[in-house]
Amino acid sequence: MNLTDNSQRNKVPYYQYSRYLKDRFQEKVYKLPIKLNLTCPNRDGTCSRGGCIFCGEEGGSFENLDQRSVKDQLRENMAYMGSRYKAKKFIAYFQNFTNTYQPIEDFREALKDCRMENIVGVNISTRPDFLGKEYLDSSAELLQGLDICYELGLQSVNSHTLEKINRGHGLAAFIQGVLDLKSYGFRVACHLIMDLPWDDLLDIEEAAKILNALEVDEVKLHSLYVVKGTKLDRMVQEGEVDLLSKRDYQDRVIHFLEHLNPNIVIQRIIGRAPKEATRFCNFGESWWKIRDEIIEEMNRRNIQQGSLYVR
Numbered sequence: 001m002n003l004t005d006n007s008q009r010n011k012v013p014y015y016q017y018s019r020y021l022k023d024r025f026q027e028k029v030y031k032l033p034i035k036l037n038l039t040c041p042n043r044d045g046t047c048s049r050g051g052c053i054f055c056g057e058e059g060g061s062f063e064n065l066d067q068r069s070v071k072d073q074l075r076e077n078m079a080y081m082g083s084r085y086k087a088k089k090f091i092a093y094f095q096n097f098t099n100t101y102q103p104i105e106d107f108r109e110a111l112k113d114c115r116m117e118n119i120v121g122v123n124i125s126t127r128p129d130f131l132g133k134e135y136l137d138s139s140a141e142l143l144q145g146l147d148i149c150y151e152l153g154l155q156s157v158n159s160h161t162l163e164k165i166n167r168g169h170g171l172a173a174f175i176q177g178v179l180d181l182k183s184y185g186f187r188v189a190c191h192l193i194m195d196l197p198w199d200d201l202l203d204i205e206e207a208a209k210i211l212n213a214l215e216v217d218e219v220k221l222h223s224l225y226v227v228k229g230t231k232l233d234r235m236v237q238e239g240e241v242d243l244l245s246k247r248d249y250q251d252r253v254i255h256f257l258e259h260l261n262p263n264i265v266i267q268r269i270i271g272r273a274p275k276e277a278t279r280f281c282n283f284g285e286s287w288w289k290i291r292d293e294i295i296e297e298m299n300r301r302n303i304q305q306g307s308l309y310v311r
């Protein structure tokens with residue numbers, strides 16, 4: 001997909017995930033979130049205790065069904081999404097916590113359960129420093145013929161920021177993780193928070209350039225949520241950290257997209273979180289309004305994803 005080709009560009013000035021899925025499968029495809037009963041090595045003491053300073057009890061996911069078997073979650077979600085959006089094909093998405101931090105037998109069973117009619121791909125969220133060979137071998141073996149994408153939380157490319165937010169890994173672990181996944185031929189998605197107060201515009205630009213160099217396939221951008229009861233919540237309440245403005249967030253997203261290879265797929269330019277769980281989320285506005293304003297501003301300034309991309 002080449003967004004610099006005017007004939008292929010529509011109003012949205014970046015390579016939207018929905019468009020990628022249509023290019024890839026020639027029809028609508030929806031992601032179905034799956035929740036497993038897991039934790040994270042950054043919470044249980046293996047890497048660190050307490051987790052990332054912004055992470056709540058849900059482990060980075062607010063959109064899942066309750067604890068049921070993988071097959072039941074997929075069936076139920078498929079029926080709902082299929083009738084609501086008229087979709088016939090789906091991607092199974094292991095969304096919460098660290099999916100490669102569970103007994104290998106359980107991981108293998110979960111993957112086997114994804115082999116259902118109309119499931120065309122499997123996305124697996126995890127940390128870049130927990131990509132054990134047996135998990136990657138199992139993915140290649142059990143998901144043969146399906147699209148496989150590993151979604152890695154990174155949040156920032158600045159190692160000082162990663163330390164501040166207690167990620168429990170640095171940038172090098174992410175680079176190694178991407179190289180390992182690429183050696184299996186898997187797709188790689190990267191999750192980034194654009195408005196971490198310890199990052200500046202140079203970090204944002206560098207993030208785009210690092211993802212370009214590593215040939216990461218997809219990106220998901222979020223704003224910084226303050227989930228009630230987290231360490232970040234306390235830091236904000238006690239005035240230890242000042243949150244950035246909506247305008248800062250939008251400027252950073254645009255700056256990031258300008259420097260990003262136009263062939264990298266953008267899953268989202270802003271995330272969603274329920275109001276009840278958060279003290280501060282998306283600047284008190286709806287995600288789609290913030291997204292639309294970014295698109296409008298990019299169009300007004302004639303900016304597209306990759307406008308400043310240099311190979």
Ligand code: SF4
Nearest residue numbers: 040051052055059097
């Ligand atoms: S790595 Fe993910 S699940 Fe673990 S503490 Fe951080 S945000 Fe939460």
